[in-house]
Amino acid sequence: MPAHLSIKEIADSQAQLRRKKLVLFAFTLPLLLFVMLAFVAPIATMLYRSVYHPTVAQLIPQTLKQMQGWETQPDTLPDSDSLVTFALELKSLAGERRSGKLAEEINRVFPGASSLIKSTARKLKHLDEQEIIASQGTILLDSHKKWHNPALWHAIASAGEVWTSRYYLTALDLQLSPEGAIESRDTRIYLKLYWKSLRIALLITLLTAVLAFPLSYFLANASSAKANTLLVFVLLPFWTSLLVRTTSWIALLQTNGVVNSTLKVLGIIDQPLELLYTEFATVISMTHILLPFMVLPLYSVMKNIDPSYFRAALSLGAKPLPAFAKIYFPMTLPGLSAGALLVFIISIGYYITPALVGGTDGQMISNIIAFHMQSSNNWELAAALGSLLLVLILALYWLYDRMVGVNNIKLG
Amino acid sequence: MLSASAYLVLAFLILPILVVIPLSFNAEPFFSFTPGMLALEPDAYSLKWYQEIIEDDKWLLAIKNSFIIGFFATLIATTLGTLAAIGLSNPNMPAQRWIMAVLLSPMIVPLIITAAGMFFFYTQFNLAGSYLGVIIAHAALGTPFVIITVNAALAGFDYSLVHASLGLGAKPGYTFFKVIMPLIRPGVISGALFAFVTSFDEVVVVLFLAGPEQRTIPRQMFSGLREQINPTILAVATLLVIVSALLLLTLEYLRARSERIRLGTQ
Secondary structure, X not given: OOOOOOHHHHHHHHHHHHHHHHHHHHHHHHXXXXXXXXXXXXXXXXXXXXXXXXXXXXXXXXXXXXXXXXXXXXXXXXXXXHHHHHHHHHHHHHHOOOHHHHHHHHHHHOOOHHHHHHHHHHHHHOOOHXXXXXXXXXXXXXXXXXXXXXXXXXXHHHHOOOXXXXXXXXHOOEEEOOOOOEEEOOOOOHHHHHHHHHHHHHHHHHHHHHHHHHHHHHHHHOOHHHHHHHHHHHHHHHHOOHHHHHHHHHHHHOOOOHHXXXXXXXXXXXOOOXXXXXXXXXXXXXXXXXXXXXXXXXXXXXXXXXXXXXXXXHHOOOOHHHHHHHHHHHHHHHHHHHHHHHHHHHXXXXXXXXXXXXXXXXXXXXXXXXXXXXXXXXXXXXHHHHHHHHHHHHHHHHHHHHHOOHHHOOOO | OHHHHHHHHHHHHHHHHXXXXXXXXXXXXXXXXXXXXXXXXXXXXXXXXHHHHHHOHHHHHHXXXXXXXXXXXXXXXXXXXXXXXXXXXXXXXXXXXXHHHHHHHHHHOOHHHHHHHHHHHHHHOOOXXXXXXXXXXXXXXXXXXXXXXXXXXXXXXXXXXXXXXXXXXXXXXXXXXXXXXXXHHHHHHHHHHHHHHHHHHOOHXXXXXXXHHXXXXXXXXXXXXXXXXXXXXXXXXXXXXXXHHHHHXXXXXXXXXXXXXXXXXX
16 A cells, blocks of 8 residues: 655655756766866857957947948948048057057958058158148058058958858858858868868777777787786876877887887888878877777777677577677677767867878878967967867767767766 | 787887986987997996086076975875765765866867966966975876876775774774875875876976976976077986886886785775
């Protein structure tokens, strides 16, 4: 006979469960807050930076204000008031040594504008303000014929937009035509690089799978003492610093390195091969670095496969190869897919190894993000490229969670 | 045929790591074996690159930084991660799947994205170019590993032990240190080791966030490999291989221990 609970007892037990949930949540809260502030907020800032770009609007606020309304007329110049305001703002920027920043920003939208703005700024610096106002803007127009080009002024207005999709368009090799339509660029840089990163990541995933399969099978079917000893050879690389492993591949692959010397001694080659600073170097060293991530999940799945299924298939008359393909292989798929997704996710965003051994040939999307962060200082473009990469990674992470479950990640 | 290919793959895994060890004793400033080394002439070998590490202030600072940053990052990651794992491993935890996905995400997001985002965000709080900034960043990167290992140690944890302890009048803090902690200690320690190695090995965030004062060992190796390759890096690499071998031994010991504890409680 089922026990009947009074309404009070039910309410009490519900209150107790709520309290218990609250206590459990309280355990997790400090880390949740920490990760939100130290990790999620920075990522959100990056997403924000990819669409929010106030630099130009801060440099020439008055000009942009006056040009409002004019923007819709494609083939005319802004009115003389706007020209005068721009000349005055450019002059004061030149005085504060900030005109270079403006030149750099406009140049990203209108290539070639950099030198024009810098030279005009130098001229304006020595002129009197009254003189500029009196000229009604002709001083500016007379300084260079490029100032007569309405497209340049539209570029300035567009660079002045605080919220912009410009960097995403650039990151996808697209641009806005003067009429405001989206069109593809003549040269494809970034799509090619995304494609290349995907290709390299896929190749590395395939290579690690091909190398890991026989090794894991061998380890899973060896005696446990032997398997534990041999696993050290998988775990030691896993625990060894990434920089150490990259250093090793530099020592191995360089012109007078171990690989070339050995091949020379064996008489296979006369001249050393160019191995380092190529795409080949990126692929082989990353395959080496990521191989343990494939071996470990595959091994743990294979270890739990009951060998009697395979034997039963053989004794029932199946030939070894079909029996392997139809009976054994499907049972390894959970390990294989876990390893493959992990290797693919890690390799697609890899930065350090391609940067050190890849030369110009073996660079991936992360390297161009680092380039825009550190060398060209185009942070907004770096943020847009990074956001696109992030979307790709999160989609894969979601897939991994669906297929493997993030709760099932095991280490070592 | 199978065992031959398995051993070949093992050789592919281990030989590239071992090759740096003899090369680090090179008497010449090269990254390759000299004829003298191959003929095993004693003169071709030397310890001078090791001496170079000890005499170079930059390397000494890098070693010191790596340990300071690694220590504090591990401390934060292990404390917060262990607490969170205790909540997360309980089936009554609300929104468990979502919180888990967020907390493990630092492990999945490419470091270049993390580093760029942290650069934008931390600069606003003057944390770029400071020890605190790098420590916070590394702690965030290390927490997923602590959660995973402590979670694994808590699998099959008998919560009635906690109820018994509390029911017998023990305070929550006492229960935590005297009942829960001894059972999950191996998981906590291996999580801490993972967190330490994550920080010790991390270079992308350091590249973006650290100033010259906070240069770590991998950062120093990175610029060494980019600018002027010299065998000091090989000597450092050899020392790091030894460190990771010791780490591996410690972890194997811990694993065996935690297996014993798990079997013992069942």
